Amino acid sequence: MRKETVTFDLSVYQSIDHLPEDFGNLLFAAIEALPKAYAPYSTFYVGAAVLLQNGKVITGANFENASYPLALCAERVALAAAASQFPGVRVKAIAVTAKNPKKAIAKPIPPCGACRQVISEIEHIHKRNIRMILGSETGEIYVLDSASYLLPFSFDGDFL
Numbered sequence: 001m002r003k004e005t006v007t008f009d010l011s012v013y014q015s016i017d018h019l020p021e022d023f024g025n026l027l028f029a030a031i032e033a034l035p036k037a038y039a040p041y042s043t044f045y046v047g048a049a050v051l052l053q054n055g056k057v058i059t060g061a062n063f064e065n066a067s068y069p070l071a072l073c074a075e076r077v078a079l080a081a082a083a084s085q086f087p088g089v090r091v092k093a094i095a096v097t098a099k100n101p102k103k104a105i106a107k108p109i110p111p112c113g114a115c116r117q118v119i120s121e122i123e124h125i126h127k128r129n130i131r132m133i134l135g136s137e138t139g140e141i142y143v144l145d146s147a148s149y150l151l152p153f154s155f156d157g158d159f160l
């Protein structure tokens with residue numbers, strides 16, 4: 001038997017003003033997507049912005065449904081839109097943020113497990129890391145160099 005430890009590094013920024021300009025612009029695009037959320041049931045608004053290799057920024061917001069399980073997360077909305085509009089173009093980074101009128105979000109918002117799997121798939125397709133910028137309303141911002149940090153031991157197409 002042996003034990004192993006999995007760790008990863010992340011960069012912590014105090015506010016959007018402290019981010020490098022390209023990360024700040026991407027997070028700002030995610031913030032601008034927040035009002036586009038269709039979230040009448042949760043009133044939890046999520047915005048995402050995807051930066052592609054060709055320089056295009058594609059945004060998405062969560063899209064709920066009266067049949068709750070059909071809700072789509074902002075990250076997957078943005079990534080599917082990007083893949084549809086620019087098939088085969090590599091994703092360089094994704095920024096995510098959220099707004100909750102019931103209480104301010106004071107820590108960086110993490111993608112849900114399903115979104116982590118989808119982002120991992122896209123990293124696997126292109127064999128390149130996708131940088132993640134995780135925003136909050138009033139708190140710090142996390143920047144991770146790879147989505148895989150949030151989903152170690154991920155399942156991918158190599159198993160099939």
Ligand SMILES: [Zn+2]
Nearest residue numbers: 073111112115
């Ligand atoms: Zn999600």
